[in-house]
Amino acid sequence: MKYMVAVDGSSSAMHAFWWVLHHATPEDYVYLIHIYKVEGWNGEALLKRLSRKLKNRNIPRTMLLGEGEAKQKIPKKVEKLGVDMIVMGRRGMNKAKRLYVGSVSQYVVEHAPCAVCVVKEEVAKPKRTEQAGSRRTLMETQTELGKNHSNEEPTP
Numbered sequence: 512m513k514y515m516v517a518v519d520g521s522s523s524a525m526h527a528f529w530w531v532l533h534h535a536t537p538e539d540y541v542y543l544i545h546i547y548k549v550e551g552w553n554g555e556a557l558l559k560r561l562s563r564k565l566k567n568r569n570i571p572r573t574m575l576l577g578e579g580e581a582k583q584k585i586p587k588k589v590e591k592l593g594v595d596m597i598v599m600g601r602r603g604m605n606k607a608k609r610l611y612v613g614s615v616s617q618y619v620v621e622h623a624p625c626a627v628c629v630v631k632e633e634v635a636k637p638k639r640t641e642q643a644g645s646r647r648t649l650m651e652t653q654t655e656l657g658k659n660h661s662n663e664e665p666t667p
Contacts, residue, residue, distance in 0.1 A: 523600025
């Protein structure tokens with residue numbers, strides 16, 4: 512699977528990176544993308560640091576750095592590269608700010624030509640357990656441990 516993880520140094524973006532780090536395998540490919548608007552800080556050091564973490568797990572990767580509006584650049588880059596899934600954080604802006612500024616994650620969900628995983632910052636870190644006979648993982652979060660995940664109806 513080809514993942515693209517959008518990073519900007521925020522804690523929500525780091526949660527998205529953490530999600531990819533724990534789901535991707537050496538058979539996958541990860542594009543780390545940072546789109547910047549602020550002159551003088553382009554995030555190259557951040558991309559290098561995150562790339563080393565992927566390298567330590569033998570996960571193939573490419574760093575992508577660009578200038579402009581992230582919400583417009585990410586879907587275009589995804590289409591060009593044939594990415595299967597975009598993984599990104601969300602900042603949790605209030606409705607007024609979201610209407611005025613616009614949510615990057617919302618725009619990407621609506622315009623991306625592939626699946627988009629928006630990782631909420633407030634979700635607890637998942638535990639990884641290997642599924643028998645598969646390279647994919649089953650995920651349980653601390654917040655879901657008490658929930659009924661079977662097909663059975665819950666008892667009153």
